Amino acid sequence: MPAVQETIDQVKAIDVSEYKYGFITDVEMEKPAKGLTEATVRYISARKNEPAWMLDWRLDAFRRWKTMTEPTWARVSYPEIDFQDIYYYAAPKMNGAPKSLDEVDPAILDAYKKLGIPLREQEILAGVEPQNRVAVDAVFDSVSVVTTFRAELAKAGVIFCSISDALQEHPELVRKYIGTVVPVTDNYYATLNSAVFTDGSFVFIPKGVRCPMELSTYFRINEKNTGQFERTLIIAEEGSYVSYLEGCTAPQRDENQLHAAVVELITMDNAEIKYSTVQNWYPGDANGKGGIYNFVTKRGDCRGKNSKISWTQVETGSAITWKYPSCILRGDGSRGEFYSIAVSNGMQQVDSGTKMIHLGKNTTSRIISKGISAGRSQNTYRGLVSAHRKATNARNFTNCDSLLIGNQCGAHTVPYIESKTSTATFEHEATTSKISEDQLFYCMQRGLSAEDATALIVNGFVKDVLQQLPMEFAVEAQKLISISLEGSVG
């Protein structure tokens, strides 16, 4: 694992006293008034020129949302959110959708450049092997500003665009699949998202196609007091494969900002989706001021036989994380995987985990969760593994490890295991450990600094999960983890 030394060097090279992505981009924005009413929902839908059925679907969600209450079962605490004090739509002002990058506000392009996200195809093409190319959908506040490599992907039959474009160009596909994995009334935040979602990515991989490049979406919240409600829908038809990555950052602001996304994945027979996330929303300052409230519903439906959905997440940001990427293992022989590293420092609160719902025969799932808590943070793993009556021979393996750094943080594990068939085999392993003074001293006696020793021990702890990430993300993730834990050893 040569990346360890690299991480150490990178940590040293970066001024870690500040959140690296906290800058603000100055762009003229178009926003309706603050607050959420039926008019807001109609405004968003009209702004996107949506078909009537989409508006009806949103309005239905909005009416249902008004009857719901915020869930309180998660192990997180925060002041009540005033949903009327949020902007639900904020888009950079432009005349119509940009046809090419040249029409995008240079300030926005500059922002992505600062974030290290390549948007110019010709620049990406130069010197990059075709198999290493990554197509990017860049979402800035409420809108997708650009999606790269669309034409090249189209040649393979792959549709990769913003969900707004998909509603214009492929409304029948969106209508067929949206809300079929996460129903409108699934939970408070998902219902809110259904009413006011603004943009997100749409991916369709046709039968038998192996997507020729990695797809990715980069979410950026920029505007003050604005919520980001994105919606992502990925469909992999029979025998297809796609690997999708998402990244997220936000400016450093004193106010809390809401992010409530919904992601739906669908795999048909023998299809596979690999979904990776590196979440680095602004976590707030050391005293818990500011930061993103991240309430996200992610679910995959292994609808077809022998299909597979794999979630890998590296969570280092957000003031509050409430997120349970799940798999419904409906097709016989389908497989769900969840690999997670959740790092919390400062005053961060994480309540995250997964659900593996075994419905089909011979379905298998695997959960590897690594929680790292430092500072005064609280880190909870919450997971459900269940086997339906007909899920004969369902198998799950869960390994849930927590690592504590310092003595003011907390790690909690809340596993739910339900089996309605006697043929299911569920295994659960859990450990909680502390980076001991003895381990640190041992490493330091060999010449490593306290910082390098911590990075080395933490990297060892998360190794199984990092191995699941695509190469370039793994390096990025390793870097992030070290930076997030900066200052956690005295």
Place this chain on the structure above:
Amino acid sequence: MLDIRNLHVKIADEDKQILNGLTLKVHRGEVAAIMGPNGSGKSTLSYVIAGKPDYEVTDGEVLLDGVNILEMAPDARAAAGLFLAFQYPMEIPGVATMTFLKAAMNAQRKQRGQAELTTPDFIKRVNKAAELLGIPKDMLRRPLNVGFSGGEKKRMEILQMTLLEPKMSIMDETDSGLDIDALKIVAEGVNARRDPAHAFLVITHYQRLLDYIKPDTVHVMSRGQIVKTGGAELALELEANGYRDYQSAA
């Protein structure tokens, strides 16, 4: 090389005094042994020299080649050429032994202003040292010390000592938990590095190890002080008579 003067040490946050004015010199090229009953402060001495944070030095100094190292962080002491072979080496899960070795070697080189080792150079050094100590290659790929037997852990300590090339090595009860074959291998690792430039402080409870590593001097420690100093024959005398004579000497 190592000059310990009037060292007084207590456990931090407690009033318990462990070392009471310990004075000891180890010269360049010398192998010194410290023997003593349980609870005499032998391990504390090794930890304090290496800089473990749990202890408070209330008086005295520890000089390494004339420089007081008590104010230095443990990693700086390591880079200055001090090595401690632990009685209980730590396990580092998920970190391959090779990764750890490389990180440690390069960290020390960096502190000393030397260039990092190239990968081929590093591998060559490790293979050579591992062969000498009878350490199989698959052990180097496993996470450091995880699931290693007591003997394997001790051998790994000697491997690290060999690779890090310290000028002053302290062996804290390296013989405990070793069978006779492992003991011989460990002793060979030490003897191979015995020359006028290096010094060793071998802490042991039993005389057995000293059959294989012949000490130049033997110090008897009791109640936080050196109570007697002699040649190799002193170890044999202790073996015959036990520590009884020294328990009350301090």
